[in-house]
Amino acid sequence: MSVKSIMIVGVGGQGTLLASRLLGSVLVTKGFDVKVSEVHGMSQRGGSVVTYVKYGDKVSSPIIEKGEADLILAFEQLEAARWLGFLNPKGKIIVNTQTIDPMPVVIGKAEYPKGVLEALKKSGADITEIDALSMAVEAGSAKAVNVVLIGSMAKHMDIPYEVWQDAIKETVPPKFLEMNLKAFDLGYNG
């Protein structure tokens, strides 16, 4: 199989790393060659963060470049717009409708752009919107946004529901398991 490229983009602290790790471990159980690239350190402190997941028969580079991503999972609207150029024009972008003001906006040095979702659609991108925050709250915690989004991504991948469930069971502490499984289900079926 030729290499598939998935980008997970968001704001430091939203749990993008967990999402990429979970995706990576699911793909390994399916027998693919997998590479996942993460960024640790200063960028994690509320900055724009991106992780790359690539899989196929043989993956060389662990990173994804402009025009290459088959799927972008965006945890936040502005980050979806920031990384749009990395989407293969034939690819798909899933956008959490949540917005988080970056510091230049907070302090009034810049404006959060209006009509981000409309602009994404106008670009010609195949876009799916999801209100993951509301679903996470419904599942039991605003912190489960990442698992809701994994669910919404899983729906677009050719991997059985149960494989994802097993991966969540292995990754999440037992006391949060039920809540996370519900969050995944809301993302998958919502």
Add this chain to the structure above:
Amino acid sequence: MKKLMIGNEAVARGLYEAGCRVVSSYPGTPSTEVTEFAATYDDIYCEWAPNEKVAMEVAAGAAIAGARSFCGMKHVGLNVAADPLYTASYTGVNAGMVIVVADDPGMHSSQNEQDSRHHAMASKVMMLEPSDSAECLEYAKKAFELSEKFDTPVILRLTTRIAHSRSLVETGERTELELKEYVKDPQKYVMMPAMAKKRHIVVEDRIQAQVKWAESSELNTVEYNDTRIGVIASGICYSYAKEALGDKASYLKLGCVYPLPVDLIKAFAAKCDKVYVVEELDDFIETHCRKNGIDVIGKDVFTLQGEYSQSLIAKVILGEEKPTLSTDIAIPGRPPVLCPGCPHRGLFYALKKLKVTVSGDIGCYTLGAMEPLGMLDTCICMGASVSALHGRNKADGSNAKKSVAVIGDSTFIHSGITGLINIAYNKSDSVVIVLDNSITGMTGHQQNPTTGYTIKGDPTSAVSLEKLAAAVGINRVAVVDPYDLKTTEETIKAELEAEGPSLVISRRPCALLKYVKHNPPLTVDADKCIGCKMCMKIGCPAISIKDGKSCIDFTQCVGCGVCTQLCKFDAITSKEGK
């Protein structure tokens, strides 16, 4: 079954399998996880050292004593450890000694973009460079063999994309090794002029032997495809080139980047029409080629800055670019910020009110330089805040009443103590503030000598900053809680006014520590809020303005109450009342 590991975890697995017994490191992104993963193996003694120099000396001592040893650090850490490295090159080892240095092209989390390959050449120490996690494991094991074969420390060079990328690794069993016998040999291990002169000859002979080895080593491999384009690369650049060019190019992959072979490169170059050296940062391999009369293309078409990628290589060598989508909206940047509830925020706000010049340092609190706090004047390297403040105050005595240094607890132990001793000894009127958040924060929560716990989480002695200050001759020591804005400001003001040096300890655990209990999120009473934006002055990412009023994001707020102290209208309250 193969396992998905980041490069750092794979290096740690390699240390384990190679029978490594002693690990001593100082944390530094992107190298930290090597030592954290090594600490999960009970067969390896592991520790966090106060700094990289100590770590490398511990590793050198252990190797001479007969145990395979390791130390890991980021690129700038190798500058701190350069002193022992350059002479350990002369003494050589007994059992193998391996060093990880992790460079950070693109500066994801660093203050410069130095290329550590120069250190290998300058110290005359062999350097290997893996290109994925499987090679991280394999090369770590190989490095111990080479270290013992050539009687030298061996450096394993990683870059951020190798250290922090996950790829598949096949693990093996640990080889348990007996301690090698230590035989007293002052001619080899006591480096003073008479002995060192003889050892320098040994070092030069060793390099010649290594070059000969490099000509036919299995770590340096050639792959011939289309020979119109030849690529010489190592590490992550090899992976990028393979993806960009595939069978359209032939490759010389250098697993050993110092010392470099000559005949092997000449033979490869002779078979290719055009030869590109693809290397991030400096023209290290390119210079070697040119010195040996090999015609290559390198930095005349590739940049000296930042990270490379498959698309950069495709663009430069093939002139190809992929189509992209775009929007016409202006996208504001999203720089990293201090976390909600970060204790550094209150401290920087107090400093802002005092209008002082701030000599800064390396850690999360470097983010205090960003707007709206904007409170750092300088940031150079670990420990420089303290020493540079002293220099500033000696250059112009009037600075002393309006300047402070800020330094974290771990950074202070790393190399701030010596600067503080200098302040006391050389009588400067300087105010040093230690931001004691009870952990090494930026690198992801490592224990340090002030926390009272070892790398394995076992209780141990803790450095008392108060007693340490007194012992070196600092008589004025004050402790403040940075969540208490008024007391923090008043205390620092008093210390600036007082004669003689002071140490202020701004003490409050990092808000991300698991044991730190958060308060319920705060909310804004829209009837009371007049939209004055006072609460926005602290740069808390949980606070924004919606429809002219302050608004607190309940998913981010940890209820620290710093913003509450700024609101003159009692508009910010907790849901439970106040």
